Amino acid sequence: MTAYGHEQVTVSSGDRGGPEKGLLRFLTCGSVDDGKSTLIGRLLSDAKLIFEDQLAALKRDSRKHGTTGDDIDFALLVDGLEAEREQGITIDVAYRFFSTPRRSFIVADTPGHEQYTRNMATGASNSHAAVILIDARKGVLTQTRRHSYICSLLGIRHVVLAVNKIDLVDFSGERFHHIVGDYLGFAQALAFSSITPLPVSARYGHNITTRSERMCWYDGPTLIEHLEELDVTDGLDGKPFRFPVQWVNRPNLDFRGFSGTVASGVVRAGDPVVVAASGQETKIARIVTADGDLPEARAGEAVTLTLSDEVDVARGDMLAEPQARPEVVDQFAAQVLWMIEEPMLPGRSYLMRIGTKYVPARVTSLKHKTDVNTLEHIAAKTLGLNEIGLCNLSTATPVAFDPYAENRETGAFVLIDRFTHATAGAGMITFGLRRATNIHRQALLVDKAARTRLNGHRPAILWFTGLSGSGKSTIANIVERELLAHGAHTYMLDGDNVRHGLNRDLGFTDADRVENIRRVGEVARLFVDAGAIVLCSFISPFRAERRMVRELVGDGEFIEIHVDTPLEICQQRDPKGLYARALAGKIKNFTGIDSPYETPENAEIVVGTSKGSAEDAAGHIVAALRERQVIS
């Protein structure tokens, strides 16, 4: 850690000459009223980036909404959306641009009461550095720790500690040193490589772009001088070559190129490369761009590679250095930040995006969640909005990655809800759990097709879903009797019965319901593999889990049967007296009462028992199975 003391910065205030330093992306973090927006407004204003028409609008707005009396309220310049200006809060991540002769800057302003963790993580994911604001009157707060933890988790290595509103503590050096001491005390535990403290006043411009004359005890750089000089070369050039294939470029039969952006490392024409997942080796033939072929391509460059051999490569594959390959596994541990209202449920299937690849993935276990204020580990079964936890994940096919701490480009992923397609979670891989390549499935001599021929019918899962008391089990029993009469091999998996044995350790929380269905699905799959028709009778209220079981077996082998009996009728029947107890508050999480039932959208068969009898419903199902040629 460099930091306290400012030896690393040698620039004098007047002279900003020197070589172009390239782009710096940073984020500002602080609590409400620490002055984040004011700081950014000040930087834009001092960089002469506020135009006359914008200044005129700002003066109008300041009188209307401002909180600074007759002075210009710089926060209004940055708080973009109409709703925010009216409520005086910022609710989203905004990006601001300014440049000095030395450097261009993109600032992510990531404030807000709600969604704070999510917004900060979003801003931090693309930033090189963070400016953490502290109100000089208040000192290090819980929020300061939270901001610092999130920055460190997202891989930010350079922190500027801006002790703001220094004018309100009479420009006191003593106060400043006290706050800095406090901060360094706890930040030692975080993985920052530099921490630079600065005493500033954003509102009056002390030590932002011009040196303050009120703090003779401070001889370090201004904020802008420091940011201009900050060396943030992330070293991606020096890491092993990684190239996620984004798009296959095939203008004609003579050209087959692989377009993408070099994630890390350097590649030269003639270099050997390996397709990470398959292990196939080849060489780089050409590095093609519209400006002509290049001798080499470095991290961050968007190019098109051609290979010397016809190897099997598609979007989602990763080309890598043979001597330093990424891990290729289907199970790994990762820190996951949850970003939607609906909680993360272990066992549920999500869509993972990692590099250019999409792959179905499940959280197999949640080891613990982390309290972002105290950094304590807490045992938990689910992750809620803005919570962070260490998870084990399993993917449907192996993925190539490097741990996030080693490579931010190849170690990050997002999780997408499979129904709403919302971006639900963000993950940073810590390590692979085992090498998938070492575990080969046992090849079997007798397969499902052989058993099907012997049985004289096709295997299937008949999945009965519906409310408690809808008649699922009654109908399923009749259907099984009829199938047996046709000579079919059947087996019944009933919700209540399974909960007495296999799933006796599970309750009725959302997380346990998901695990309940996952286990039943795996068992049903084994029966299908054995050639049987397995009848499953489960309330199974969530679409995601029904879909999860559907995806375990082949096309046409999962037949969803919605027993569509209205809630009022189920309640009247109440064969086990459960609705009465649920309505009396004696049973929690009861489907239809205080836990939702998600109606199937595309069930293969829909039956109701409100009008006809259970026998009629069963007859309808058997006829439908014949139509689908499950039985003859």
Added chain:
Amino acid sequence: MTKSSGTIFDGNSRPAVRGTGTELRNADTPSRHALSQHLKRLEAESIGIIREVAAEFRNPVMLYSIGKDSGVMLHLALKAFYPSKPPFPLLHVDTKWKFRDMIRHRDEITARYGLKLLVHTNPEGLARGINPIASGSQLHTQVMKTEALKQALDQWEFDAAFGGARRDEEKSRAKERIFSFRSAGHVWDPRNQRPELWNLYNTRISKGETIRVFPLSNWTELDIWQYTRAEQIPVVPLYFAAPRPVVERDGLLIMRDDDRMPLKPGEVEQVRTVRFRSLGCYPLSAAIESQAATLDDIIDEMLIARTSERSGRLIDSDEAASMERKKREGYF
């Protein structure tokens, strides 16, 4: 100018020598200005975004508004897929009130690069005689731009549309995502946007939903001009200062591009040396007095400019927060 092979010829009809597809420059014409590290980084980011859309969406389209930002965006698309051509068409929403120079430029560029261009005008708006002078800028923009755009996206069933908007243009744009989600009916809900972490864009949508994609999100106006100069991207001549017939109206200089714009009492047409920082419908685009006749001049002028480029756009000053409102309704 073009041959069916898609190989491009410069103004002297001399074929480019390299590659199998579209050449962006003469091979032997060096760039006047090498790209800075900063511009190289922006270019690579934008190319990555453009490729991502081509790889993930069923039927994307690139909005082409003929201005300097569209010019850069198109240039980046040509580079992104080289030696292939961009695997999507261009769409121009024509209000019928664009400068004649713009339409000329549009046709020349699409012909030069052998690109497919779709042009759409709102037929109902045309039938109702909506125009920027009599109907007012607000109604004209609503009907002939916003509604027209939605019609075109529906008609061709595009699931992703590129736009050249930049985050530095305007406050509500500063919070816009690179992949901006629109629910069915093209509705933009600023509170219901997907967080964008790293470069892992979520490209998944359901039927009826669409995505607007902004590959130039992180560019500034100055970046656009510096890149245009370095890459020698052709731009509409109206960006360069020249003597032009203008009238002064509400303190702004409006160029009479044809005789559909009547003079108000007391107005006189006069020739002044002007240029445009931003191009749209001619009665709604104000000129600035300027002597900047080259790209170098424009960049020098920008470095000392004291008003933003949108100050010349009449449609933005209709009311406070007008951009956010227009965006919610489906405007780009």
